[in-house]
Amino acid sequence: MSYQKELNTSQRILMGPGPSDVHPRVLKAMATPLIGHLDPEFVTVMDDIKAMAQLAFQTQNHLTFVVSAPGSAGMETCLVNLLEPGDEALICIHGVFGGRMADIAERCGAKVSRVEAPWGEPIDPEQVKRALENSRPKLVAIVHAETSTGVLQPLEEIGRMAKDAGALFVVDAVTSYCGAEVKVDEWGIDAIYSGTQKCLSAPPGLSPVSFSERAVEALEQRRTKVQSWFLDLSLVKSYWAGAKRAYHHTAPVSSMFALREAYRLVLEEGLENRFARHRRNHELLKTELEAMGFEFLVKPGYRLPMLNAVVIPPGVDDAATRKQLLDGYNIEIGGGLGKFAGKIWRIGLMGQSSTANHVHMLSSALREMLKA
Numbered sequence: 001m002s003y004q005k006e007l008n009t010s011q012r013i014l015m016g017p018g019p020s021d022v023h024p025r026v027l028k029a030m031a032t033p034l035i036g037h038l039d040p041e042f043v044t045v046m047d048d049i050k051a052m053a054q055l056a057f058q059t060q061n062h063l064t065f066v067v068s069a070p071g072s073a074g075m076e077t078c079l080v081n082l083l084e085p086g087d088e089a090l091i092c093i094h095g096v097f098g099g100r101m102a103d104i105a106e107r108c109g110a111k112v113s114r115v116e117a118p119w120g121e122p123i124d125p126e127q128v129k130r131a132l133e134n135s136r137p138k139l140v141a142i143v144h145a146e147t148s149t150g151v152l153q154p155l156e157e158i159g160r161m162a163k164d165a166g167a168l169f170v171v172d173a174v175t176s177y178c179g180a181e182v183k184v185d186e187w188g189i190d191a192i193y194s195g196t197q198k199c200l201s202a203p204p205g206l207s208p209v210s211f212s213e214r215a216v217e218a219l220e221q222r223r224t225k226v227q228s229w230f231l232d233l234s235l236v237k238s239y240w241a242g243a244k245r246a247y248h249h250t251a252p253v254s255s256m257f258a259l260r261e262a263y264r265l266v267l268e269e270g271l272e273n274r275f276a277r278h279r280r281n282h283e284l285l286k287t288e289l290e291a292m293g294f295e296f297l298v299k300p301g302y303r304l305p306m307l308n309a310v311v312i313p314p315g316v317d318d319a320a321t322r323k324q325l326l327d328g329y330n331i332e333i334g335g336g337l338g339k340f341a342g343k344i345w346r347i348g349l350m351g352q353s354s355t356a357n358h359v360h361m362l363s364s365a366l367r368e369m370l371k372a
């Protein structure tokens with residue numbers, strides 16, 4: 001009976017859309033003996049994490065913390081707290097995750113209007129401008145790094161438009177955070193969420209978030225209760241940011257230990273160096289893959305360095321090739337999502353997985369397989 005055997009998974013090389021490879025120091029931190037979630041020593045760990053989350057978000061926002069659940073819960077935290085039934089929300093959609101934001105906003109009872117771009121292209125700020133001429137939404141939401149398409153969405157201009165229209169600017173930085181520039185204060189972002197398993201290279205299951213003063217004011221002006229108890233910021237706040245830490249839920253202590261170490265690695269390297277490393281390894285992968293005849297989906301200038309969307313060449317079997325990569329080489333890459341299923345591969349070079357060695361392992365494996 002297999003459940004009686006000790007768990008012994010393969011040593012995978014994680015080059016998909018997340019999770020990414022994790023540094024041994026992070027794994028070691030996760031094995032730290034457990035302490036209570038209200039232990040003064042754990043409170044210090046939370047303070048450390050908050051301070052490092054602020055540095056990585058390049059923000060002074062007081063309300064910066066980590067949701068005890070994955071990126072999608074960070075998304076939900078931003079939207080359920082900022083939207084009340086009847087509010088208007090303008091959601092920009094250029095892939096799966098923009099669509100998920102619109103779905104959540106609708107579940108909040110918001111009146112959702114959409115600005116859409118074809119998958120594989122960024123949102124055109126002109127479209128947002130036009131949409132804002134005809135409406136006064138409470139928030140404008142957009143995905144910075146659309147992991148389903150490989151597009152890096154420029155944010156500054158759209159952020160300015162949102163601000164001029166009196167709307168809050170909400171950003172999904174799950175994939176970009178700690179892998180590319182995300183300047184929360186300078187870019188006027190009011191609410192932002194991320195995840196731990198992408199360029200931060202910590203185990204999945206946590207979501208760093210940050211809220212501006214304007215967002216906090218919007219929270220304080222709510223007329224109705226947030227429909228989610230767990231994600232209601234007015235309650236979570238006193239656990240993460242209150243003078244006296246009150247029990248809200250039992251924090252995932254071991255995952256927080258791991259996250260603290262992952263943040264230390266990010267800051268030891270330095271944000272600029274880390275972003276440069278992600279760009280460098282993306283360029284190396286591009287050179288290798290183009291030499292084999294692969295084409296990138298996204299036009300130059302809008303490509304994500306940490307998530308490379310490449311078109312599957314004609315005659316290559318998507319599922320069989322990815323299975324062979326996993327079984328024969330222990331390499332995981334991502335398939336296409338939604339309308340790109342079977343059409344593209346998504347090759348992640350995130351955090352600890354963004355190394356020249358990863359690029360060479362994958363390109364050698366592909367070269368060998370495609371020759372055969």
Ligand SMILES: *Cc1c(COP(=O)(O)O)cnc(C)c1O
Pocket residue numbers: 018070071072073075097143145146147148172173174175195204205
């Ligand atoms: C991965 C991802 C999410 C969801 O994160 P989970 O941790 O899987 O819930 C949301 N947005 C983007 C852009 C992502 O890449």
